[in-house]
Amino acid sequence: MSSYDTDLLIVGGGPGGLATALQARRHGLSVIVAEPREDPIDKACGEGLMPGGLAELMSLGVDPAGMPFHGIAYVSEQRRAEALFRNGPGRGVRRTTLHATLQARAKEQDTEWIRTKVTSVEQDAHGVSAAGIRAKFLVGADGLHSTVRRCVGIKAAAGKPRRYGVRWHFTVPAWSEFVEVYWSRLGEAYVTPVEPDLVGVAILSQGRPDLAWFPRLARHLEGAGRGQARGCGPLRQVVSRRVAGRVLLVGDAAGYEDALTGEGVSLAVKQAAVAVNAIANETPAAYEAAWHRVTRNYRYLTRGVVLASTPRATRRAIVPACERLPGLFGFGVNILAS
DSSP, X not given: OOXXXXXXXXXXXXXXXXXXXXXXXXXXXXXXXXXXXXXXXXXXXXXXXXXXXXXXXXXXXXXOOOEEEOEEEEEOSSOEXXXXXXXXXXXXXXXXXXXXXXXXXXXXXXXXXXXXOOOOOEEOSSOEEETTEEEEEEEEOOOTXXXXXXXXXXXXXXXXXXXXXXXXXXXXXXXXXXXXXXXXXXXXXXXXXXXXXXXEEEEEESSOOOGGGOHHHHHHHTTOEEOOOEEEOOOOEEESOSEETTEEEOGGGGOBOOOSXXXXXXXXXXXXXXXXXXXXXXXXXXXXXXXXXXXXXXXXHHHHHHHHTSSHHHHHHHHHHHHHOHHHHHHHHHHHXX
């Protein structure tokens, strides 16, 4: 007969881990979160919550302060294509603000914390042990280069094209009600309003990022104060599976395709819901199919756009094509927004 310290041990206290904690508490499961970093946790992130992800968070009682945005705009030096969301706005939220709001809500729901780094995971037919904690199940929500994933023998590899992301905050009045994606031959710059006088700018590319690639954007940012750079990558992580016995992976640890408009947090919240449902039903293996279902549209659409835009000649055609085919552009944007 096994004894347990908790029903669920979550490794990683970022948005994916905390959303998992809230979903678990909703099901009446006891939860401990293992996270070594001090609050608030920041990282390179597009900081845009798509409407579907925002609705999921609000259903958990999480309503972070931020700036509404009403669609996605693709921008080049001469052209601009816009697509509005059909089902309400998304929200630009600073990563630190989102983390603080999620953490406060998780504490309200009696989630426990231990400040530690997990370096090994052991499991048997009845439970999982890590960091001195014995749990019925464990969720690894510890990022692109997940230690949990490695400990349980789940294979992962950096995919191609190998791209990296860098994000800064600029102190400048937000000038758009859209998340703007600036395209150049060398990369994309994702601009998200997060406060009335603050925008986040994330550049994704295969090389060292440079704002000079985006003269139109640079003009908006001229004279603005710039915060600390935060980077991550390689972005695309191909993960062989998301379940190993009683261990499940959520968020970036579960595999990451790339980014188009900052859907990462929204996807993590949706994954948390189906992962906890599988745990509550004591059918962890069911999570694999559920993960594929909730991420399918995002993975197919994102992979298609990234591959299509890799040749520089094709990249030049992206914004003109979206401008000329507004219905198709809007359809794609609203698939990602759902």
